[in-house]
Amino acid sequence: MPQPSAPRKTRGRPPRFSREEVVATARRIVDEDGVDRLTMRRLATEVGSTPMALYHHVRNKEELLLLLLDDHAARTLRRPELPAHPRERIIVAAAAIHEALAACPWIVEVLTADDLMSASALWFVEQIVDGLVECGLTPERAVHGYRAVWYYTAGEIVVRATAARRRADADDADADAYADRATYRERVFADLDPDELPRLARIADDWAPLTAEDTYLDGLRALVDGLLVSR
Amino acid sequence: MPQPSAPRKTRGRPPRFSREEVVATARRIVDEDGVDRLTMRRLATEVGSTPMALYHHVRNKEELLLLLLDDHAARTLRRPELPAHPRERIIVAAAAIHEALAACPWIVEVLTADDLMSASALWFVEQIVDGLVECGLTPERAVHGYRAVWYYTAGEIVVRATAARRRADADDADADAYADRATYRERVFADLDPDELPRLARIADDWAPLTAEDTYLDGLRALVDGLLVSR
């Protein structure tokens, strides 16, 4: 007959909580109060433990965030129906990754991973690499092409998210001594010399709204187009 | 006749040091000991003051790093000779920015600025936008095109720099309890299902060396090519 409570076989002191529990609690905190409120101390109390106990389940806070990103990808990445044409397949796969990541901009701090290597994202990577190969690229060039797509995608998300954060911070500090000190960009754009920088001077007023537009897909298509005209 | 020591005209208590002094000292610290050693406390003692005094010259550490990036750009960005052909001009300008930034990877933390809007970088932006316009894009599309180039460039630098940092960290922790725990990527690539992910499985062994290659220019050319086939 089976033992009622499976006899432990591991050696040392039994853990009071699991890595999964940590990640789940962290996710709840982030969902409820935002990533800023996720501190090791609070996480510890919410799992009913002490800060340093966490470090036996997680190397450090960065790894925790990485696990959180993983978790997020596994939950929200849904495989879309892919078009038959490989070029469009690449676009759709990349856009799906982009959409999932852009939805949770707190990820930025981790997003700078050298690759989105969450297991659940691999299928998308496969689609992109495969699409590139089917379009005639060698497997090596296809990997490089995928990297280019990833650089572009990660860059877009990071840059936009950071810009948004900075804007929020600046709004917070509305009434203090720095309020009159213009933003970096505003200052620089204020005194453009139309002789030396004619294009920028002419378009200066429209710069902000233009850069606010979401042109991820346009750039992605351009990049993929460029990758496919084999060189 | 001019007064020997120009009489102060500002109202309050005279500052004991200037913002420029702060930035210069910060640059020295970073040059000598690396960006990790740049702390507000150390910076304060090295300018002969206290930590909180810095905050009257600089909004916070992030702004300090931004100023540092500015400073770096102003010092190292040299305007290259530009080819006559606008397409090549775009490439050369973007590559120059990329080179200057990639040279000091500590910038990563700030690089996520929504734009490299250092005054000294504007000339390069102008060249890129102008090149795109000369190739037939509308000014609006040209700005979007520049943004795409910036996303790609910033993404490349951030991703590569973060990967390098992670690698260094992992090497530091060589002998500790986590040593046997494989890297994220290694773990994921270890059990690739060749049926579901055939391309990745076939190329798994070459993934690391392939992604280590510097293909920034290839991707940049592809992106610019794609931007120029007007759509």
Next chain:
DNA sequence: ATGAATTTTTGTACGCGTACGAAAAATAGC
């Protein structure tokens, strides 16, 4: 000269991530 106003500096304090070492709780061999 004197007090008000303004700007910069300084001191104190908080919460953060986490290094380090000791304590606790389990198993394995005798």
Next chain:
DNA sequence: GCTATTTTTCGTACGCGTACAAAAATTCAT
């Protein structure tokens, strides 16, 4: 049973960025 071994937990401590308020140093109005 007893002790050694192994794994996890916990307490303490450090340096970090920086919020906040008081103090100091200057000019201006009287």
